[in-house]
Amino acid sequence: MVHGSSRSQWVPAPHGLPQGSVLAPLLYIIYTSELGPFLTACALLGQLYADDIQAYLHCLASDAKAAVRAMTLAMGAWMSSNRLRLNPIRLPFQLTFAPHINRLCRNCYYQLHQLRIISCSLTSTATDTLVHAFVTSLLDYCSTLYVGLPAVRLGCLKRVIRTTARLIGGVPRTGHVSAYMLDVLHWLPLQQRIIFSIGVLVWRCILSLAPAYLRDL
Numbered sequence: 001m002v003h004g005s006s007r008s009q010w011v012p013a014p015h016g017l018p019q020g021s022v023l024a025p026l027l028y029i030i031y032t033s034e035l036g037p038f039l040t041a042c043a044l045l046g047q048l049y050a051d052d053i054q055a056y057l058h059c060l061a062s063d064a065k066a067a068v069r070a071m072t073l074a075m076g077a078w079m080s081s082n083r084l085r086l087n088p089i090r091l092p093f094q095l096t097f098a099p100h101i102n103r104l105c106r107n108c109y110y111q112l113h114q115l116r117i118i119s120c121s122l123t124s125t126a127t128d129t130l131v132h133a134f135v136t137s138l139l140d141y142c143s144t145l146y147v148g149l150p151a152v153r154l155g156c157l158k159r160v161i162r163t164t165a166r167l168i169g170g171v172p173r174t175g176h177v178s179a180y181m182l183d184v185l186h187w188l189p190l191q192q193r194i195i196f197s198i199g200v201l202v203w204r205c206i207l208s209l210a211p212a213y214l215r216d217l
Helices: 024-032 035-041 061-081 098-121 124-140 151-169 178-183 190-209 212-216
Strands: 045-049 052-056
Touching: 035 045, 035 061, 052 061, 098 124, 098 151, 124 151, 151 178, 151 190
Parallel strands: none
Antiparallel strands: 045 052
């Protein structure tokens, strides 16, 4: 580090680069330059922007297992060619999203517990705002990844949404909340909520790729 006439001592860095190094962006571009042609060679689609790389594959629901297998093989091939290692034993377990969903539900219930403690001091508008800030934002983040998961895996998230609606509306634990969610909160059921998020994502992709005149539609 250099500041004015002062210079810090040299420190060897045999691995990686210091954070903020001017050389880091160039080396990253060199490191990932073959990703685009590699995805094309594997018949995969991809979106590359700065350090955000997304690889995906269109398929029917009946071909989901084959698509996952193709993605796994491509991922393993690229990592091997770059001297990286992927543990193939844990991959099927990770694709169930069980650890992620369980942790997400615990976080949401914790936030709901904290909000319930102070709910008597909040207006309905304030409660609604805090719930969206601390709970539903967590539920909606990357929810498009849940498409195709079995209903039993999504059951925990459904219970979180119903508990959240009860807190906003002051609905007792034993009271019916489905009609309140639909007619008052205008919340979609979880499956439709996920499909809606996918639709929004696709529409944004279309707008980013479409000619300028389509943006005014």
